[in-house]
Amino acid sequence: MLRSRAALMAAAVRLVTERGTTALPVGDLSDAADVSRQLVYLQFGDRDALLVAAATDLVERELIPEAGDDDAPPRARMLAMARHFARHRPFYRAMLTGSCAFPMTRALNKLFGSLITMTSLREVFGDLDGTTAQDLAAMITGGTGAIVNDWVIDADDPLDPEELTDRLLRLSTALTRSHPALAPGGRPR
Numbered sequence: 001m002l003r004s005r006a007a008l009m010a011a012a013v014r015l016v017t018e019r020g021t022t023a024l025p026v027g028d029l030s031d032a033a034d035v036s037r038q039l040v041y042l043q044f045g046d047r048d049a050l051l052v053a054a055a056t057d058l059v060e061r062e063l064i065p066e067a068g069d070d071d072a073p074p075r076a077r078m079l080a081m082a083r084h085f086a087r088h089r090p091f092y093r094a095m096l097t098g099s100c101a102f103p104m105t106r107a108l109n110k111l112f113g114s115l116i117t118m119t120s121l122r123e124v125f126g127d128l129d130g131t132t133a134q135d136l137a138a139m140i141t142g143g144t145g146a147i148v149n150d151w152v153i154d155a156d157d158p159l160d161p162e163e164l165t166d167r168l169l170r171l172s173t174a175l176t177r178s179h180p181a182l183a184p185g186g187r188p189r
Contacts, residue, residue, distance in 0.1 A: 005043050007033040012054035017091040022051055022098030048100035055095050056107050058088065070117070078168050082161035085152050089159055092152045105145060113141040124176050140175075144168065 011032035015024055026047050030037045044050040067080040085092055095104045116137040121128055125136065151164050 001043075004033065004035045004039055008035060008040060008043065008050060009054035009057045012051050013058055013088075013091055016051065016054075016094045017088070020090055020094050022048070022094050022100055048103065051095060051098075051100050052103045052107050055092070055104055056111065058091070059084075059108070059111055064111075074172065075165060075169060079161055079165045081148075082159075082164040082168075085148060086159035086161050089152055096149050096153055105149065109138070109141045109145050112145065113137050116140060144171075147171075 008029060011029055012024075015028060015032055016022055024047065026037050026040050029047065029050065030040050040047070040050055044053060063081060063084040066084060067077045095101070118128075118130075118133050121133050121136055128136065147168065148164070151159065155164075
């Protein structure tokens, strides 16, 4: 069963990349994975859920290990992310502009949001209550995601991972240098 699930996700990435669209018949996906159409519905519920699962799997399998752990320098982590999206641009472009764009963006934001820790937010912004920290993480993640999405979808070929990395680092520096001192509870002093 796990092999069939992995085969479906690999087929989804390959077909979306080759065709440049998420408008794929379920039969094409199941044929490419050499499984029954019924298995697609049993494992994922529908085509879009399969495609989002395939994208999430790709990020977890490739991007997160390439980005290194929390001890890796921020530039190296961001550059690994930019290179990953550049390498898989046809896949992500189709995913971010197709029928599953909204769940795709939510899944990526959730994955990237998990990389922002309460400790890292407190180091930069001071003592934050839980709700403020979650809201700040969502804002940072969503904003970064919007920049990456626009880059993947609209930037000129070939994508320049160094340029995106430098752009994101400039924003990070601006945020960490220009935030107001916060009182306990996340309120400005």
